[in-house]
Amino acid sequence: MRARSFACIATVMAPCLLAPMFAYGGQDGAYEPPRTQWGDPDLRGHYLPGAYQPMETPANDSWRPPEGANRGQGAAFSRFFEPDPDAPPRAARVTTPMVVDPPDGRIPFQPWAAEQRGEVMARQDDLEYLDPRVKCLPSALPRAHLPVGYNTYQIEQIPGYVVMLYEWNHLYRYIPLDGRPHVNADIRLGMGDSRGHWEGNTLVVDVTNFTENTWVVGHGAPPEGAPASALTTGHGAFHSDELHVVERFTLRDADTIHYEVTIEDPQVFTQPWTIAFDALVRAPEDHMLFEYACHEGNGRNISLMTGTDIDAARVHATR
Amino acid sequence: MRSLFAVYIVLAMMPAAAAQDHAGADPYQRVCQLCHGSEGRGDLGPTLVPLGFDADYVLAVVREGYSQMPPISRRELSDDDVRQVVAYLESLSSETASAPALSYDGPRTAAGRPDLNGIWQVLSTAAWDIRAHNAQDGVPAGLGVVEGNDIPYQEWAATQQQANYASRMTADPVRKCYLPGVPRTTYMPFPFRILQTPDHVIMTYEFAHVVRIIYTDGSPHPLPNDFWMGDSRGHWDEDTLVVDTTHFNGQTWFDAAGNFHSDTLHVVERYTPTSSYHIDYEVTIEDPNVFTRPWTMRMPLYRRMEEGLQLLDYDCVDFILQSLTRQGPEEGGAR
Numbered sequence: 001m002r003a004r005s006f007a008c009i010a011t012v013m014a015p016c017l018l019a020p021m022f023a024y025g026g027q028d029g030a031y032e033p034p035r036t037q038w039g040d041p042d043l044r045g046h047y048l049p050g051a052y053q054p055m056e057t058p059a060n061d062s063w064r065p066p067e068g069a070n071r072g073q074g075a076a077f078s079r080f081f082e083p084d085p086d087a088p089p090r091a092a093r094v095t096t097p098m099v100v101d102p103p104d105g106r107i108p109f110q111p112w113a114a115e116q117r118g119e120v121m122a123r124q125d126d127l128e129y130l131d132p133r134v135k136c137l138p139s140a141l142p143r144a145h146l147p148v149g150y151n152t153y154q155i156e157q158i159p160g161y162v163v164m165l166y167e168w169n170h171l172y173r174y175i176p177l178d179g180r181p182h183v184n185a186d187i188r189l190g191m192g193d194s195r196g197h198w199e200g201n202t203l204v205v206d207v208t209n210f211t212e213n214t215w216v217v218g219h220g221a222p223p224e225g226a227p228a229s230a231l232t233t234g235h236g237a238f239h240s241d242e243l244h245v246v247e248r249f250t251l252r253d254a255d256t257i258h259y260e261v262t263i264e265d266p267q268v269f270t271q272p273w274t275i276a277f278d279a280l281v282r283a284p285e286d287h288m289l290f291e292y293a294c295h296e297g298n299g300r301n302i303s304l305m306t307g308t309d310i311d312a313a314r315v316h317a318t319r
Numbered sequence: 320m321r322s323l324f325a326v327y328i329v330l331a332m333m334p335a336a337a338a339q340d341h342a343g344a345d346p347y348q349r350v351c352q353l354c355h356g357s358e359g360r361g362d363l364g365p366t367l368v369p370l371g372f373d374a375d376y377v378l379a380v381v382r383e384g385y386s387q388m389p390p391i392s393r394r395e396l397s398d399d400d401v402r403q404v405v406a407y408l409e410s411l412s413s414e415t416a417s418a419p420a421l422s423y424d425g426p427r428t429a430a431g432r433p434d435l436n437g438i439w440q441v442l443s444t445a446a447w448d449i450r451a452h453n454a455q456d457g458v459p460a461g462l463g464v465v466e467g468n469d470i471p472y473q474e475w476a477a478t479q480q481q482a483n484y485a486s487r488m489t490a491d492p493v494r495k496c497y498l499p500g501v502p503r504t505t506y507m508p509f510p511f512r513i514l515q516t517p518d519h520v521i522m523t524y525e526f527a528h529v530v531r532i533i534y535t536d537g538s539p540h541p542l543p544n545d546f547w548m549g550d551s552r553g554h555w556d557e558d559t560l561v562v563d564t565t566h567f568n569g570q571t572w573f574d575a576a577g578n579f580h581s582d583t584l585h586v587v588e589r590y591t592p593t594s595s596y597h598i599d600y601e602v603t604i605e606d607p608n609v610f611t612r613p614w615t616m617r618m619p620l621y622r623r624m625e626e627g628l629q630l631l632d633y634d635c636v637d638f639i640l641q642s643l644t645r646q647g648p649e650e651g652g653a654r
Binding site: 037127128135136137156158161163165169170171172174176180183187188190211213288289290291293295299302306308 | 436496498512514515516519521523528534544546547548627629630631634637643644
C-alpha cells in the first residue's frame with residue numbers, strides 16, 4: 001500500500017480519512033464470498049463490464065478540443081459483443097464520476113501534462129498520438145478494467161495465483177500471491193508486472209514496470225447529456241515509466257466485483273488519485289471469451305493513416 | 320466343435336512363434352491363437368493387445384461364446400488357464416504400451432490428472448521450418464519435426480508452398496504480427512504457460528500474448544465462426560491431454576518457410592507428460608483441401624526451470640508501429 005501512505009503523507013489532511021470509505025473487505029455486514037478449496041476468497045468466473053459512469057466531473061471550461069480535432073471514438077467494434085437490444089440492462093448507469101479522490105472528481109494532471117493531454121486528444125488522426133488501444137497495444141491498468149462494450153473477462157485461480165484473462169486483444173496477467181518482489185526495473189510490460197495479496201476478502205494487486213506507450217484510463221461511455229467539450233472518458237491520460245497502480249478487487253455481492261484503484265505517477269500527476277466503481281458483473285452461465293483479433297484487422301487503417309504499406313515497412317525494419 | 324478340436328491338436332504340436340516363458344502363453348497358443356493371432360495381434364478374431372477386458376469378463380465370454388467366437392469348455396481351457404491367458408495378454412499389453420513412452424509419475428491435480436501447470440517451451444527449429452533444413456543467416460539448421468519428413472501436399476499446394484517460401488519475408492503472417500495459429504503457436508521460440516483448472520486447460524503464450532482457452536468440460540465446438548487460433552476442445556485420454564481444434568480462418572502458416580493449410584484444417588494435439596519436466600507433443604494435421612492424407616509432427620515440450628521465471632512481453636504490434644513512425648520507445652513519449 002505504498003500509494004495510499006504516499007497520499008497520506010503528501011497531502012496531510014483529508015485523504016487519510018477517506019481511505020476507509022472505499023474499503024469493502026472485512027467490514028461488518030460485508031458480503032462473505034465463497035472460498036476456493038485452498039481457502040482463498042473465490043473470484044473465479046466470467047464477467048461483463050460493470051457500471052458505466054463518467055471518469056471525471058464534467059468540466060466545460062477547463063479543456064476544449066482545438067479546432068478540427070478528430071473526436072471520433074475510433075475503437076474497433078466486434079459484432080460478437082454487440083449488446084442484445086432486448087436484454088434488460090445489467091449495470092446501472094451511475095452519474096457520479098469514477099474519480100473519488102481528489103474530491104473534485106478530476107484527474108490531477110500537472111499543468112504541463114494537462115496541456116499535453118489536450119494535444120494528444122487534438123491529434124488523434126496522427127498515428128503517433130492515436131489512442132494506443134485503437135493501435136491494438138495492450139490496455140495497461142487500470143484501463144483494462146474500464147467498461148467498454150466489447151471486452152469481457154475471465155478470472156481463474158490456482159493455489160498461489162490469480163489469473164485474469166481479457167477478451168479485448170487477448171490480454172492476460174498472472175498475479176502471484178507469494179510475496180515475491182517485482183521483476184527487474186529494466187523489464188517493461190504492456191500490462192505491467194502484478195504482485196498480489198489478500199487483505200481480508202479483498203485482492204490487492206501492486207502493479208509496476210509499465211511501458212510508456214499506453215494510457216492509464218479511458219473508456220467508451222461518456223455520460224448522456226455531458227457537454228461535448230467535457231473530457232469525461234479519461235482518454236488521453238498518458239503516463240510515464242514511473243506509473244504505479246494499486247488495485248483492490250472486492251466481491252460486494254455474489255455477482256459484482258467492486259474495483260478501487262490508486263494511481264501514482266509523480267512525473268505526470270500532482271498527487272496519487274483514486275477511482276472506484278463496480279467494474280465486473282457476473283456473466284450468464286454460457287458466456288465464453290471469444291478471440292478478439294485486433295491488430296489483424298488493423299493493417300488497412302494503419303496503412304491509410306501512414307501512407308505506408310505495412311508489409312514493406314516490416315521488411316525495411318529487418319534489413 | 321469337432322473340426323476345432325482337430326485344429327487345437329495341430330496347433331499344440333506347432334512350435335511357438337516366439338519363446339514365451341509366461342504360464343499363460345501355452346494355453347493361449349493351444350486354444351486362442353488360431354483366431355486371435357500370434358501374441359494377441361488379431362487375425363480372424365479381434366486383437367487382444369492391449370486387452371480392454373478384465374478376467375471375469377473374459378471368463379464369461381470364453382464359457383458362453385460371443386458373436387463369431389464359440390464357447391470353450393473347462394476341459395479344453397480351465398478357469399485357471401483363462402486367468403493365466405489374461406495375465407499373459409496383460410503382460411503383452413504393458414510391454415506394448417510402455418515401449419514409446421515411460422508412464423507418468425509426476426504431480427497430479429485433485430481430479431487425478433497430470434498437473435501441467437507451469438512454463439514450457441519447445442527446443443527445436445520448427446518455427447523456421449518444420450521440415451529438415453540447413454542453416455541460413457539467422458536460421459539454425461534442424462532435422463525437422465514432421466514424421467518421415469514428408470508433408471503430403473496436393474500438387475497445386477506443393478507449388479503454392481514454394482511460392483510462399485519465395486515471398487516469406489513479406490507473406491509470412493507472423494512477420495506482420497498476426498496470430499500464429501495452431502500448432503505454430505506451440506513451437507514459436509518463446510515460452511508459454513499452462514494454466515490448468517478442472518474445466519479448462521488455458522495456454523498463454525509470450526509471443527503476442529496469444530491465449531488458447533481449451534475447454535475440457537465435454538462441450539462441443541461452438542457456432543461455425545472462424546478464428547485465427549481456431550476453437551479448441553480437449554479431453555483426457557488416460558494421462559494424455561487430447562485437444563481437437565477446428566474453425567480456422569485459413570490465414571495462418573505452420574512455419575516461416577511457407578508451409579500452409581486452408582480453413583478446413585483440423586488439428587489434433589496429444590500432450591502426453593512423460594515426467595514432471597517433459598511432455599511428448601504429437602500433432603496430427605488433416606486438411607482435405609491441401610493434403611492427400613493426414614500427417615504428424617512430434618517434438619518434446621520442456622519445462623522451464625529458472626527460479627522466478629515469468630512470461631514477459633513480445634508485443635510485435637509495437638515493433639511494427641515503431642517502424643512506421645520511425646522512432647524507438649524512448650522517443651515515443653506520450654504516444
